[in-house]
Amino acid sequence: MGQTLAEKLWESHVVRSAPGEPDLLYIDMHLVHEVTSPQAFDGLRLAGRPVHRPDLTLATEDHNVPTQNIFAPIADPVSRTQVETLRRNCEEFGVRLYPMGDAEQGIVHVIGPQLGITQPGMTIVCGDSHTSTHGAFGALAFGIGTSQVEHVLATQTLPMDRPKTMAVTVTGELPVGVTPKDVILAVIAKTGTGGGQGYMVEYRGDTFERMSMEGRMTVCNMSIEWGARAGMIAPDQETFDYLRGRDHAPKGAEWDAAVEYWTSLRTDDDAEFDAEVTLDATTLTPFVTWGTNPGQGAPLGSSVPYPEDFEDTDRVAAEKALTYMGLQAGMPLREITVDTVFVGSCTNGRIEDLRAAAEVIRGRQVADGVRMLVVPGSMRVRKQAEQEGLDAIFTAAGAEWRQAGCSMCLGMNPDQLAPGERSASTSNRNFEGRQGKGGRTHLVSPLVAAATAVTGHLAGPADL
Amino acid sequence: MEKFNVHAGTAVALRRSNVDTDQIIPAVYLKRVTRTGFEDGLFSAWRANEPDFVLNQPRFAGATILVAGPDFGTGSSREHAVWALLDYGFKVVISPRFGDIFRGNSLKAGLLTVELGEKIVQRMWDDIEDDPALEVTVDLVERQVRWSGEIHDFELDDYSRWRLLEGLDDIGLTLRHTDDIAEFERGRSSWLPTVAAPSAS
């Protein structure tokens, strides 16, 4: 029987396997940021262990970064300590770091791909659950905990049990105005937030084949939001075109050898998955969330659901969510007004996302009483956007143009919602308090975010 | 990680059940950036607000064995809970039942968690409170807990026991296979990306 892509990636990285023990997996690249690494480095220090492969380790500052004044010291003492600790650790252990303000600094899942460090066939880990983003290149990428971070630093390996495999097959062309974000939100709404638990998921079908690398990253990014251990898409010409010429991409004869190998990274025709999900892309519409987990989403054209229409625990969850969100069942989603619009994060903070949002907002104005934050995922994305004049489009419309970081994706830096404030956000989590204590989050695509900024209520470009 | 063989020490009776990891160490301590020094966070709410709390009683000072009620260490997966107990000086926690993740974390970090029946734990509580100087022996070799005439076997899987006896944490275990790792590294494709060291830029 043939093998799935995930199985091929797994097997090609097994250093050692023994009956009754987890496989020891080699890690090709370890990405590090300031939040989940301090204790790991401290653990190394306590045991007198070095970083085994500093050359396969790359650090950046992202979660705590203030995006307004990136060159000033961080005001919040906890944030400042985390960032300063990372700097000290990187220096002591010889790890390359892109600090705040550096031309290469940015969200960890944005900088790996843009540097060409994320390549097909690799294993990539990071102490961050959205590491699945890198799977868009046909890599096996997953988030790990702090003691695993220490393990990888010390050994460049991880003992792991192999998860099961699942195929998510989506076919057909996406209707106009429907984006990769809508596809993944629809998948999560269909399967529930636990639907992917214990699986390495491969997204397959012509819908994904037609997607840009940015779009594929958006999809793989949110794999964790339905519980999947990893998400991946087989590499193809689109992947190779994106990688060619990037700083760390192979060059010359090595490029040819790499492409030949990468081309073999596909699920064999006779391979079997442990589970399968299918979806028809042609039926999709823009999707937004109404609740407090990413699975509580619905088409933009529909209404806030009635909790009675759900069963058991889902009903209780829906009731709780509506109370927290301050919403009435039956209310059309388009009538929900927002205070803040956030375009950014490792889900939708790449150049293509900014272009899409700029296209909608060009020549229009952000509605009165609405603030719109546009936060590039990396300093490089920021620079490119400025070269393309996107910053001018956003600022002319009345939006704020920020420096690179996680920003309002999570309440760990100054960009936060006030209690009761409501946002349309291109990020990936709408948990209670995620964007700031008491904040209310609606997850949306960049297109919906921009249209919402203009109208002041949840809207798509077609509503303008 | 220190090897664990046979431990003899005094014990403290924590007469509470469902002690979750947030009670073992509250979330504010998670903001720290160090791996040691979490002893001040251990049960900090109880120690601060309850003058009679067992750990505030001088007669139990220096105890190395914590004897708790059922469902100790449930809730959030924070590894800090184990660190706080170890940093405070505990080598063993005894309870009729542990939270799964906590138990996994503790055995990996070198804190021996021992499950004994509820009746036995209650007798142990009484004996400890009658005589705080009572010596309790936790014998990992024989998988036994003993004190003043009482002898009780406990269960622990062979693999966890072996790791504790050898003092091997996950990293220590993996480092026994450095040859395999080096061998694998020799076979990696030459085009795979590397990051230049900070000084080399």
Ligand code: SF4
């Ligand atoms: S942008 Fe959000 S999800 Fe992504 S790494 Fe930062 S905090 Fe995590």
